[in-house]
Amino acid sequence: xxxxSSPAPRARRRRAARFVAPRCKAxxxxxxxxxxxxxxxxxxxxxxxxxxxxxxxxxxxVGGWGDTPLERTxxxxxxxxxxxxxxxxxxxxxDVTRLxxxxxxxxxxxxxxxxxxxxxxxxDNRFNFxxxxxxxxxxxxxxxxxxxxxxxxxxxxGLQAGTSAPGGLVNLVVKRPLEADTRSVLLGWRESNSRLxxxxxxxxxxxxxxxxxRLNVAYEHLDPHFRATQGxxxxxxAAGEWKLPGGTVVEAEVETSxxxxxxxxxxxxxxxxxxxxxxxxxxxxxxxxPWTQPVVFDAHTASVRISRPLGTDWRASAHLATxxxxxxxxxxxxxxxxxxxxxxxxxxxxxxxxxxFTYWEYISDDERRRSDALDVSVAxxxxxxxxxxxxxxxxxxxxxxxxxxxQVFDIAGTGHVDGTAVVPRSSGLLDENTRRDEASTETYLxxxxxxxxxxxxxxxxxxxQLARRSVRTDGSRPTDYRQSFTTPFVALTHELRPGLMxxxxxxxxVESEVAPNRTLYTNAGQPLPSLQSRQTELxxxxxxxxxxxxxxxxxALFDIxxxxxxxxxxxxxxxxxxxxxxxxxxxxxxxxxxxxxAGAWTLAGGAQWLRARREGAADxxxxxxxxxxxxxxxxxxxxxxxxxxxxxxxxxLGVVHEGPRMAxxxxxxxxxxxxxxxxxxxxxxxxxxxxxxxxxxxxxxTDERAWKESPYQFGHAYLFPLAPRTWRVSVQADL
Numbered sequence: 019x020x021x022x023s024s025p026a027p028r029a030r031r032r033r034a035a036r037f038v039a040p041r042c043k044a045x046x047x048x049x050x051x052x053x054x055x056x057x058x059x060x061x062x063x064x065x066x067x068x069x070x071x072x073x074x075x076x077x078x079x080v081g082g083w084g085d086t087p088l089e090r091t092x093x094x095x096x097x098x099x100x101x102x103x104x105x106x107x108x109x110x111x112x113d114v115t116r117l118x119x120x121x122x123x124x125x126x127x128x129x130x131x132x133x134x135x136x137x138x139x140x141x142d143n144r145f146n147f148x149x150x151x152x153x154x155x156x157x158x159x160x161x162x163x164x165x166x167x168x169x170x171x172x173x174x175x176g177l178q179a180g181t182s183a184p185g186g187l188v189n190l191v192v193k194r195p196l197e198a199d200t201r202s203v204l205l206g207w208r209e210s211n212s213r214l215x216x217x218x219x220x221x222x223x224x225x226x227x228x229x230x231x232r233l234n235v236a237y238e239h240l241d242p243h244f245r246a247t248q249g250x251x252x253x254x255x256a257a258g259e260w261k262l263p264g265g266t267v268v269e270a271e272v273e274t275s276x277x278x279x280x281x282x283x284x285x286x287x288x289x290x291x292x293x294x295x296x297x298x299x300x301x302x303x304x305x306x307x308p309w310t311q312p313v314v315f316d317a318h319t320a321s322v323r324i325s326r327p328l329g330t331d332w333r334a335s336a337h338l339a340t341x342x343x344x345x346x347x348x349x350x351x352x353x354x355x356x357x358x359x360x361x362x363x364x365x366x367x368x369x370x371x372x373x374x375f376t377y378w379e380y381i382s383d384d385e386r387r388r389s390d391a392l393d394v395s396v397a398x399x400x401x402x403x404x405x406x407x408x409x410x411x412x413x414x415x416x417x418x419x420x421x422x423x424x425q426v427f428d429i430a431g432t433g434h435v436d437g438t439a440v441v442p443r444s445s446g447l448l449d450e451n452t453r454r455d456e457a458s459t460e461t462y463l464x465x466x467x468x469x470x471x472x473x474x475x476x477x478x479x480x481x482x483q484l485a486r487r488s489v490r491t492d493g494s495r496p497t498d499y500r501q502s503f504t505t506p507f508v509a510l511t512h513e514l515r516p517g518l519m520x521x522x523x524x525x526x527x528v529e530s531e532v533a534p535n536r537t538l539y540t541n542a543g544q545p546l547p548s549l550q551s552r553q554t555e556l557x558x559x560x561x562x563x564x565x566x567x568x569x570x571x572x573x574a575l576f577d578i579x580x581x582x583x584x585x586x587x588x589x590x591x592x593x594x595x596x597x598x599x600x601x602x603x604x605x606x607x608x609x610x611x612x613x614x615x616a617g618a619w620t621l622a623g624g625a626q627w628l629r630a631r632r633e634g635a636a637d638x639x640x641x642x643x644x645x646x647x648x649x650x651x652x653x654x655x656x657x658x659x660x661x662x663x664x665x666x667x668x669x670x671l672g673v674v675h676e677g678p679r680m681a682x683x684x685x686x687x688x689x690x691x692x693x694x695x696x697x698x699x700x701x702x703x704x705x706x707x708x709x710x711x712x713x714x715x716x717x718x719x720t721d722e723r724a725w726k727e728s729p730y731q732f733g734h735a736y737l738f739p740l741a742p743r744t745w746r747v748s749v750q751a752d753l
Contacts, residue, residue, distance in 0.1 A: 079151050080169050080189035082178050082464055082478070084397055084410060089559045092476055092509035092521035094120075094172040094574045094609060100193075103162060105670070105698060106656075107208075107715050107746050111160055111168070111188065116674050116696065119626040119652040120172050120186070120609055125729040127738065128244050128303075129281035129313055131157055136172055137578060138605045138630040138648040139185030142529075144418070146175070146182045148189040150321065152339045152391040153179070153416050159277040159315040160190065163216050164234035164255035167191040172609070173576060174553040176505025176527035180414075180460045180482035184527050184551040184580050192271055192321075195230025195259040196220050206748035211241040214748075216253075230259040240279050243744055246306040249279025266326035278314045281305055283351045284729070284736030285435060289371030292687055292737070293435070296723045300739040302437045307350045307377070307430070309443045314346040332398030343387040349380050350430060350441075353734055358429045367734045373435035379444040381426035382451065391416040408466040416458050422451040424491050450490040459483045476509040476523070484530060495535035499545035503528050518560045527551045531583070537592040539585075547599065551580040571612035578605045582632070601635035603645065618662060620670075623655035644680045646730040649691065651677040666703045672696035681728040681735055692724035692740060711750040718743045 077085045078095050088095055096118050098108075106117060112132040115121050124133040124140045134141045141147070147156035162168070169189040175182050199221050206214040216236035223229045233256050240249040257271035283305045285298060321339035328334050352375040354366040369375040395412025427449040431441025464478040481504045489496040509523035528548050535543035557574040584600035611624030628650055632643045644650075658670035677691040698715040721743040729736050 078169055078171070079167075079191050080148050080171050080178060080187055082410070082462075083466060083476070084408065086408075086466065089561060089570065089572070090511070090519065092511050092523045092555075092557070094555065094557065094572070094576070096120075096170045096172070096611075098168045098170075100166055103168065104204075104748075104750075105700065105713065106672070107696075107698075107717060108162065109208075110162065111156075111190075114168060114170065114188075116672065117623075117654055117656075118170055119611075119624045119654045121170060122647075122649060122652065122676060123727040123729075123738070124647060125284075125731045125736065125738075126727070127282040127284065128242055128247055129249065129279040131159060131315075134188065135648060136170065136185035137576065137607065137626075138628050138645060139183055139578070139580070139603075141185060141188065142183040145179065146185075146187055148178075148187055149319065149339065149341075150192055150323075150337070151189060152321070152337060152393060152414075153389065154319070154339075154341050155343060155387050155389050155418065156188075157387065158317050158343045158345060159251070159275070160317070161236065161251070161253045161275050161277075162190075163236040163253050164193050164218075164257075164273060165190045166193045172574075173555060174525045174527035174551055174578065176525055176551075177462070177464070177478045177480055177507040179527075180416075180458050180480065180484065180505075181528050181530050183529060184553070184578055192255075192257060192273075193218070193232055193234060194257050194269065194271070195222065195232045197222070197227075197230075201753035202750060204748060204750045206746065208242070208746040209744045210243055212239060213241075214238040226261075228261040232257045240277075243301050243742060244282050244303045245301050246303050246310070247280050247282060249277070249312055251275065251277035251279070264326070266324070269323040270321070272318075272320040274318045276314070276316050278312045280310055281313045281349055283349060284738050285369075286352065286375070286737055287368040287681060287687055287735050288373055288435070289365065289368070290687065291371070292681060292689055292725070295689075295725045295737075295739055298435075298723075298739055299437075300723065300742045304352055304433065304435075304437055305350050306437065307441060307443075309379075310350050311346075311348040311381070313348055314344075316344040318342045328396065328398070331400070332396060334396045335394070337391075337393045339389075339391050341387075341389040343385075345382075345385040345387075347380070347382040347385060350377055351380060352376065352433055353378050353732075356429060367730075369435060375433050375435070377430040377433045377439075377441050379426055379428055379430045379446075382422055385420070385422040387421070388419045389416070390418075406468040408468075410462075410464045412462055414458075414460040414462070416456075416460075418454070418456040420452075420454040422453065422491070424448045425451050450492050450494070452488055452490055452495075455487045457485045472513040474511045476507070476511065478507040480505050482528070486530070486532075488532075488535075495543070497532045497535050497543045499532060501530055501545060501548055503548050503550070505550075517562050519558070521555075521557050521559070523553075523555045523557075525553055527553070533597040538589060538595045540587075540593050540596045541598075546583060546597065549581045549583070549599075551578060553578045566617050568615045569612065572610070574609045576605075576607055576609070579603075580605075582635075584635070586636070601640065602633050603630065604633050605630040618660040620658040621655065623653070623673075625651070625653045627651050643683070643685050646680050646683055646735075647728045649676040649679050651675075651691075664701075667699075667701045669700070670698045672698075679728050681730075681737070683730060687735075689725040689728045689737065692722060692726070694722055694740065695719040707753070709752040711752070713746075713748045713750075715746045716743060717741065717746070 078088045083091050112126040122135045124135040143156040172186040175187045202218040204216040219233045236253040238251050253275040255273040260268040282303045319341045323337040325335035354363045355370045356363045356376040393414045397410040400407050428444035428447040430444040433439040460482045462480040467475040483502045485500045487498045505526045507525035511521040513519050530548045532545050533539050533541045555576040559572045561570040580603045581599045585595050587595045589595035607628035609626045613622040630645050630648050635641050653675040655673045660668045675693040678688050681687040696717045697719050701712045724740045725737045726740040727738050
């Protein structure tokens with residue numbers, strides 16, 4: 019909880035020269051900035067120091083408990099504001115993994131969408147992401163330029179979501195008009211040669227400044243440290259606000275973005291062994307063939323929210339949003355070792371011991387996805403029997419539609435882990451895709467019941483009615499089913515003394531799916547029993563402050579149990595396989611987080627210890643196995659200091675440690691843990707009526723070489739290397 023993310027030799031030589039130049043450029047920039055800081059400190063007007071002695075975090079928009087501050091709620095969550103994300107060099111949702119110990123990577127590659135693991139469970143990009151509290155589809159590239167805050171709700175989310183994977187939700191809070199008129203411009207550069215220009219403009223108009231408008235624009239030339247991944251992205255977003263007489267507020271916003279860039283694919287095991295990461299070039303991109311095309315994400319989102327008071331203690335709101343996505347998904351990706359004539363494989367889920375693998379061409383152009391959501395709610399305060407109740411009730415109606423077309427999924431040739439192989443395009447064999455429709459109606463009720471001045475009972479329930487359909491693009495394998503379920507939540511909080519609160523909570527979450535509609539399965543196309551996960555959590559939250567010092571901290575002990583679907587039978591021919599519940603995944607852990615400030619010093623971050631195991635499987639050999647790509651321990655810390663000798667100058671050092679992870683489901687291979695150091699030098703000063711903020715950062719300061727993550731994705735073991743030392747520099751001008 020953050021209380022305060024195969025060329026020829028000549029071509030290879032040319033490409034190496036391109037990478038040497040940015041390194042020299044980064045060094046020159048660093049030296050110039052370091053030399054300029056003292057001169058700027060003497061020549062410019064220095065901003066007066068600000069002393070922080072106490073603080074209260076903002077409400078958690080996705081928490082579901084209105085304007086109650088995070089540290090007073092019985093949930094674990096993290097909030098990361100715009101400034102914190104910029105200081106940390108975050109350019110995408112996946113960058114939150116460097117800040118939150120409960121969050122780690124899950125097949126996060128350059129040029130593709132972001133997937134996270136929270137408390138050891140992989141998020142579902144269709145159901146675990148929110149935008150201003152409403153559901154969105156995250157199978158796209160989501161820009162952060164117009165986001166005010168990124169929130170991570172940790173633990174089961176049945177009270178906030180009808181269906182979602184356990185572990186937590188991610189919510190993006192859109193920038194809205196401010197009371198004060200502001201102007202902000204940002205210029206940034208990152209190795210090897212990515213260049214960003216962004217502007218954030220805020221203005222109020224009209225009688226009593228009742229109308230507000232905020233505009234965000236951004237353009238970035240993408241040229242990261244991976245080879246052959248040049249591309250571009252842009253964003254245009256506007257948000258408006260109109261305060262009407264009587265307290266009614268109308269808010270509207272629209273966002274359009276585009277990202278076009280070749281993606282990066284993973285390495286893999288060499289037979290039964292994990293290759294030495296120090297012998298792998300972390301800049302190598304195996305998705306590099308003469309016919310490789312960029313992945314293109316087009317996204318358009320808009321929303322309208324109206325809220326108005328109903329008397330003194332009540333308020334009603336209606337929030338409508340729509341999201342329309344278009345994607346061209348293309349890649350040359352390695353997958354097993356296959357015979358192109360018979361499609362027999364060996365090995366099927368990794369590279370051959372000699373480093374060879376089969377290249378597959380994948381093209382799925384013009385995928386279209388649409389999400390619509392309408393939330394209508396009332397919230398307020400009532401007194402019953404002498405006790406105060408803060409109540410919220412509402413209905414959320416959401417629709418989702420996915421319309422992909424036929425896809426190319428065909429063998430192109432044989433590649434090698436050194437990236438030297440050049441293969442022709444595949445024959446372009448077409449394969450069917452799956453189109454999906456979903457409609458859900460969720461009715462929810464929450465009650466914060468004040469039993470006394472120090473004790474509160476938190477009660478909630480969400481009833482979901484779900485209808486889902488799917489069909490292949492040729493009309494085959496249709497499925498159509500309906501389910502309904504209720505997910506309850508109950509918690510108790512007690513203030514042990516001012517600034518120290520204890521809590522206990524229990525809740526459920528739900529996932530829903532059907533058995534694959536294939537002749538292999540005896541229950542093909544049939545709806546499976548909903549997976550009802552449950553979580554128990556015990557926690558402490560504390561805060562203290564005195565002149566020049568402040569401390570906010572939290573500790574949580576959690577236990578999550580989730581049923582697992584497994585294929586039972588030989589699964590060797592028609593009617594030989596049955597998908598059914600077989601055992602559970604049980605994740606138990608401890609999370610610690612804190613934010614300490616003493617004079618010029620700051621220390622923020624946390625740690626997680628996680629014990630994740632499979633239990634209750636029919637096959638005893640499966641019990642006790644660890645999940646793939648889940649670290650048992652992680653530590654994320656940020657130490658910073660303001661330098662009194664040069665007012666406005668500050669440095670910070672980030673430490674990110676993640677322990678070993680399993681690379682195969684049978685636990686016969688694993689990757690070792692790693693530790694990365696990130697550094698930032700920041701200088702803030704006034705010049706010509708503007709506030710300038712200079713940032714010079716370096717990620718992976720020691721150029722550590724390691725496997726960052728080991729996702730077992732699409733039935734294949736992948737390995738992604740830790741990014742090499744990367745320089746970044748930016749300047750932000752605020753008016």
